Amino acid sequence: MKDVLIGIPIQWYIYLSVTIFSIGVLGVLFRRNAIIIFMCIEMMLNAVNLLMVAFSRYLGDTGGQVFVFFVMVVAAAEVAIGLAILMMIFRNTRSTDIDTLNKLKW
Amino acid sequence: MLAQYLFFFLSFVAVFSALMVIIDKNPVHSVLYLIITFFAIAGHFFLLNAQFLGAVHIIVYAGAIMVLFLYVIMMLNLNKEIEPHKKNIPKVIAVISAGLLMICLVAVLIGAERTMLPAARDSNIGLVENLGKVLFREYMLPFEISSVLFLAAMVGAVMLGKKEIH
Structure with missing residues (x-):
């Protein structure tokens, strides 16, 4: 596994991560279903994770991978809370459409 | 050479299924496409020799988080197209803003071409x-x-x- 990275410059990983992150942003702006928006947030977290692992590998520094581990921890906690909030919203409004949640709209 | 082919294959799978997540109207299909994306990203982790994170990624994301999503979709009974047809203007604006963001990020990162890092000696950090x-x-x-x-x-x-x- 030593010379695997010789043929792959770090720029490829940067472009891949940027692409996946932008697709996540697009999904948050594009869709109106709260569950899909939530999944797109997970996708963005994953894009950043991938870039951190790539940089940690290229720099030979373990710190990046430890931080990816902590990002996964926070993402798991966030999903548990977020889906519970989503269930509560559904119980009150009978839908997961974010356009029904316009009480704070100016 | 094999690594490059693997990189392109995994990247194509990841980007394609990430796009299908936001294109597909059915939330269950979106979850399944997102699982494919996560597996592709786990494959990237293995390609980078981050074996621990690859395994944890599969266990936590594909195993726990996505099952939670599927459970919630099942309990809310959302397995059909419930999204009403909306006006097209917000969607066009969304596509334009996301495209601009991507262009900005790529434009910023193109300047980093010269500071390319050499592959680290120690490949066992993962x-x-x-x-x-x-x-x-x-x-x-x-x-x-x-x-x-x-x-x-x-x-x-x-x-x-x-x-x-x-």
């Missing part, structure tokens, strides 16, 4: 042994605090999920 040593020596306190975070999340999820008493 193994369980090395990562565990760093995690339990230098990052001991954050590790313990994250368990408190999990406890808080657990209590919060139970509190939020409880039936309201009128």
